[in-house]
Amino acid sequence: MPSIFSYQSAEVDWCEGNFERSAVIAEYYNTISNVSFFVLSPALLYLNRQYCQKKAVPLYFVSGLLLLIGVFSMYFHMTLSYVGQLLDELSILWSLAVAYSFWYPQVYFPKCIKTRRHFYWLTGTTTVISTLMSFIKPTLNAYALNCIAFHLLYLTWRELKKCNDKRVHRMAAVMVMWWVLAITSWISDRWLCWLWQAINFPYFHSFWHVLIAMSLLYCCPLVMYFDITYEMPSFRPKLEYWPSDSWPIVVPYIALEEPHKQC
Numbered sequence: 001m002p003s004i005f006s007y008q009s010a011e012v013d014w015c016e017g018n019f020e021r022s023a024v025i026a027e028y029y030n031t032i033s034n035v036s037f038f039v040l041s042p043a044l045l046y047l048n049r050q051y052c053q054k055k056a057v058p059l060y061f062v063s064g065l066l067l068l069i070g071v072f073s074m075y076f077h078m079t080l081s082y083v084g085q086l087l088d089e090l091s092i093l094w095s096l097a098v099a100y101s102f103w104y105p106q107v108y109f110p111k112c113i114k115t116r117r118h119f120y121w122l123t124g125t126t127t128v129i130s131t132l133m134s135f136i137k138p139t140l141n142a143y144a145l146n147c148i149a150f151h152l153l154y155l156t157w158r159e160l161k162k163c164n165d166k167r168v169h170r171m172a173a174v175m176v177m178w179w180v181l182a183i184t185s186w187i188s189d190r191w192l193c194w195l196w197q198a199i200n201f202p203y204f205h206s207f208w209h210v211l212i213a214m215s216l217l218y219c220c221p222l223v224m225y226f227d228i229t230y231e232m233p234s235f236r237p238k239l240e241y242w243p244s245d246s247w248p249i250v251v252p253y254i255a256l257e258e259p260h261k262q263c
């Protein structure tokens, strides 16, 4: 019986051919494309340093967990092992749980939850139960995790209805565009592999890694923007672009201004 650590013991095998470019790395491009998470994490910390000075713990935690996702995803695609697959999926689950615990707006808490401390317990318990259930059929975990993006889309839509800052609407639109490209790549790699193999281009999962990191580069500042409007009423969040507004390729970040005006 193969060990849960052994090469190719995972339930899934992505479209890219195995051991084609290296004798030790099963899926070469799927492994190296995780470098996007090693860029994403310090970029979020550096660009949003004003927010980080006021609320260090959430951003340090989420950035650290995004790095961990990159490490585990690299290990998974390098080995295609069962342990690699579970580490990859569980690190995503726990990162989402931590991000929700810190940033989920209090106005959307279920009626029975009165404080953020109670909400920590709710997310904690749900995540522990989901962790245990994730061992039943690991292949389904990725589909379940992808569904969480629909909840994030719903929340974004609810928040945008209350916000008339055009720059915030534009940032949300760009985030959705990256996510649509990302999820299309993920689904194509899973469902249309025969087609990509026929044309000798089985690299859509590595595009997914880069594209989902791009959408998170927009998603995190958006979430911080709403967090400031709700939880730091003495500040006004201002959406800026690095290196400057006029450049063709820009990265959004949040700056803080006083005093606060209603969004």
Ligand SMILES: CCCCCCCC/C=C\CCCCCCCC(=O)N[C@@H](CO)[C@H](O)/C=C/CCCCCCCCCCCCC
Residues within 6 Å of the ligand: 062, 069, 073, 076, 088, 092, 095, 096, 099, 100, 103, 104, 105, 141, 142, 143, 145, 146, 148, 149, 152, 153, 175, 176, 179, 208, 209, 212, 215, 216, 219, 220, 223
């Ligand atoms: C109030 C809530 C704030 C939420 C903030 C968001 C914090 C994000 C935390 C983690 C998401 C990281 C996802 C990266 C996955 C990379 C690893 C990977 O590719 N794994 C695959 C196998 O190698 C696996 O099949 C993928 C599983 C699906 C993961 C789905 C994650 C949903 C992420 C939602 C992000 C949405 C951004 C835009 C929303 C419209």
Ligand SMILES: [Ca+2]
Residues within 6 Å of the ligand: 013, 014, 015, 016, 017, 018, 027
């Ligand atoms: Ca493969």
Ligand SMILES: [Zn+2]
Residues within 6 Å of the ligand: 030, 073, 077, 205, 209
């Ligand atoms: Zn992957």
